[in-house]
Amino acid sequence: MADIVFERAAPSPATVTTALAGTRHAVFWTEDAPGERAEKLEGTVDADLVIVGGGYTGLWTALRATDRDPSLRVVILEADTIGWAASGRNGGFVEASLTHGEENGKRRWPEELDRLDELGAENLDAIEAAVKAHEMKADFERTGTLTVAIEPHQLEWIEGPSTDDSVYLDETAVRAAVNSPTYLAGRWDKAGTALVHPAKLANELARVARERGVRIFEHSRVRALTDDGVQTAAGQVRARQTVLATNVFHSLLKRNRLMTVPVYDYVLMTEPLSAAQSKDIGWEDHQGLADMANQFHYYRRTADGRILFGGYDAVYHYGRRVNPEYENRPSSYERLASHFFTTFPQLEGLQFSHRWAGAIDTSTRFCAFYGTARKGRVAYAAGFTGLGVGATRFAADVMLDLLSGEKTERTELRMVRERPLPFPPEPAAAMGINATRWSLNQADHREGKRNILLKALDAVGLGFDS
Ligand SMILES: Cc1cc2nc3c(=O)[nH]c(=O)nc-3n(C[C@H](O)[C@H](O)[C@H](O)COP(=O)(O)OP(=O)(O)OC[C@H]3O[C@@H](n4cnc5c(N)ncnc54)[C@H](O)[C@@H]3O)c2cc1C
Secondary structure, three states, X not given: OOOOHHHHOOOOHHHHHHHHOOOEEOOHHHHHOOOOOOOOOOEEEEEEEEEEOOOHHHHHHHHHHHHHOOOOOEEEEOOOOOOOOHHHHOOOEEEOOOOOOHHHHHHHOOOOHHXXXXXXXXXXXXXXXXXXXXXXXXXXXXXXXXXXXXXXXXXXXXXXXOXXXXXXXXXXXXXXXXXXXXXXXXXXXXXXXXXXXXXXXXXXXXXXXXXXXXEEEOOOOEEEEEOOEEEEOOEEEEEEEEEEOOOOOOOOOHHHOOOOEEEEEEEEEEOOOOHHHHHHHEOOOOOEEEEOOOOXXXXXXXXXXXXXXXXXXXXXXXXXXXXXXXXXXXXXXXXXXXXXXXHOHHHOOOOEEEEEEEEEEEOOOOOOEEEEEOOOOEEEEEOOOOOOOOHHHXXXXXXXXXXXXXXXXXXXXXXXXXXXXXXXXXXXXXXXXXXXXXXXXXXXXXXXXXXHHHHHHHHOOOOOOO
16 A cells, blocks of 8 residues: 555654643633533423524524524523533534535435535525624634645646635645645635634524523433423423434434444644744635545644644444543544644644544434424434534524424425435444445545445445545
8 A cells, every 4th residue: 555645754753742742631622612501400491492402503503493583482401511512622614515515415416416505605604694793702714625635646636727716726825825745736715614613602602592591401411302392300391392403412312323423533732833833834814724535634723823633533433322431542643643743844842732532423424414203393403424513503494494394495405305324233333334434544545546345335325525
């Protein structure tokens, strides 16, 4: 197998060890913006709508429901604290795509894709408008994504003419924008992505919800759906309608238990760069950055001058559990640190301050699925597959449309009406997912060429193409 650039130009082991020496296992975002805490549900509360889960899906549902009817009595029940899970520990890339990218959408819903793209762009605009209208302090910046080719075979994937919103940068231009010796070319999609501080966004959504009278309860895990709402260990909410916004966690609906699997994604955060270090790398436009392999990195600046560097390893553990023990994986952090210094060798000496991981909400179609249960009283959306910061707002609208019982453009989309295939039970799930991951790594080492397993998965619509 051919070496990839991260193997050809790896830093010394000492560089990696030194940079990780002072790293704390903690999520930078939630530490930086802890948010307001809420009481636990005790006793009986009556509401019109009860939302299970206080990540972006639940929070946007509360906002969109009260946009539609300000008098609606809405309750959010969160098992832990608002935004503690994926919503507080992600990369903060707010993407317009509702289909996990163009290729995935084209393969599954070709006849709908143009409209899905428009709806996704409208959704991103609406997020920006909401941030402005409610003066959310969430470090929202509409800077776009710069996708970089770091191996020669990737060049053809991004070459082509520039438009106002999609600018091709050759080797000289891309390195002038962001100074990495690994970059061979880049494409800057200026319109389709914004960056945000993930935990601040969750906190600000919760603030606006509270200002509208939405009642939020933390440490209130819902144990079961009841005939007239939901039940926790210490209380119940009686409500006409229920939204399940529990994403990758154990579903309260049996039919959804095999629909998502947690795949662990690992992240490093550096300490703030000095003025000289910042000048050295450029990156003045603060684009979100992503390289192009199947196993790719995503990275970005923060408002206080750090760099977040995540991705590459995507680890599935037998038994499909969300388990904090899986977050401690030294080899993944070492690999990320090594790849960071391949990307920015001039930053040698910079320390990482935080390391953390989170469960990616993977579904077999790589984007969210939607539906209702209990005679239309319960709606759900889950399975955003690592691209839910923006798409959760769209999902909130879909669920509210479904609960309304009215046909809308959204409810009539094939993407909304179709359910994906479930993952198989163990041991088949672990064997299949890990064989796929192994094959994707092989493809990255073979100039992108896909082996027979990946081709077979592509043929039945289960192929992953980043
Ligand atoms: C490391 C990492 C990086 C990522 N980077 C990006 C990115 O840059 N861009 C992007 O678009 N996406 C990214 N994602 C994905 C994105 O964060 C998620 O798709 C999105 O946050 C999903 O929001 P959610 O509200 O559906 O789920 P979550 O944030 O997981 O929230 C679900 C909530 O439900 C609660 N819950 C579960 N069961 C119960 C119950 N029975 N009772 C009460 N509460 C319950 C949980 O405690 C949790 O708080 C990333 C994810 C990870 C892990």
